[in-house]
Amino acid sequence: MSSSHRERGGVNIVKVRNRGWVWKSWEMSGGGCSIVWFRRDLRVEDNPALAAGVRAGSVVTVFIWAPEEEGHFYPGRVSRWWLKHSLAHLDSSLRRLGTSLITKRSTDTVSTLLEVVKSTGATQIFFNHLYDPVSLVRDHKAKEVLTAQGIAVHSFNADLLYEPWEVNDDHGHPFTTFVAFWERCLSMPDVRDSPLCPHN
Numbered sequence: 001m002s003s004s005h006r007e008r009g010g011v012n013i014v015k016v017r018n019r020g021w022v023w024k025s026w027e028m029s030g031g032g033c034s035i036v037w038f039r040r041d042l043r044v045e046d047n048p049a050l051a052a053g054v055r056a057g058s059v060v061t062v063f064i065w066a067p068e069e070e071g072h073f074y075p076g077r078v079s080r081w082w083l084k085h086s087l088a089h090l091d092s093s094l095r096r097l098g099t100s101l102i103t104k105r106s107t108d109t110v111s112t113l114l115e116v117v118k119s120t121g122a123t124q125i126f127f128n129h130l131y132d133p134v135s136l137v138r139d140h141k142a143k144e145v146l147t148a149q150g151i152a153v154h155s156f157n158a159d160l161l162y163e164p165w166e167v168n169d170d171h172g173h174p175f176t177t178f179v180a181f182w183e184r185c186l187s188m189p190d191v192r193d194s195p196l197c198p199h200n
Helices: 048-056 067-073 077-096 109-120 133-148 178-187
Strands: 002-008 011-018 021-026 034-038 059-065 101-105 124-128 152-156
Touching: 034 048, 034 109, 048 059, 048 124, 048 152, 059 077, 059 109, 067 133, 077 101, 101 109, 109 133, 133 152
Parallel strands: 034 059, 034 124, 059 101, 124 152
Antiparallel strands: 002 011, 011 021
16 A cells, blocks of 8 residues: 655645555545545445545545434444444544544534535535435435535445336336346346446
């Protein structure tokens, strides 16, 4: 692994080459960077949002913990234990690549995202899809609010071979039996095109 450092406007820019990655990190300061918003995808490999963010240029990585927004799905003690250690491991992985994870405690994820956008001067945000009802509503709101602020929003499928709304019958309706659904999946092309490690 090799690295280089330089200053721009009082902000330390770190470039690290490792396994094909090229990182350029603005630590909580301006410069037209991008935000990669981690949620349940706490990994650096096989992560299309992170790969796209790195390819776009300088990145700020952030995780926002807002358990009150989960309603009846408020995380229990074991889930919180897993999250604590997973975030520590993710931060360690990111530090080896030349950046670090910003963690925020919040009761309003979208408002906190806007705060991070303003403090970093970010112009884009990248994140991977979630499919539970709470997340679908929150993500829709986030896209509306951020887009209205002039922020380009890019979201990706990081967990599924196909998005749920992509697998329909000949009339464009969801399947009602698994066999028909599975046969349609087998007939569809393999659309996976995100590399395990992004190249900038």
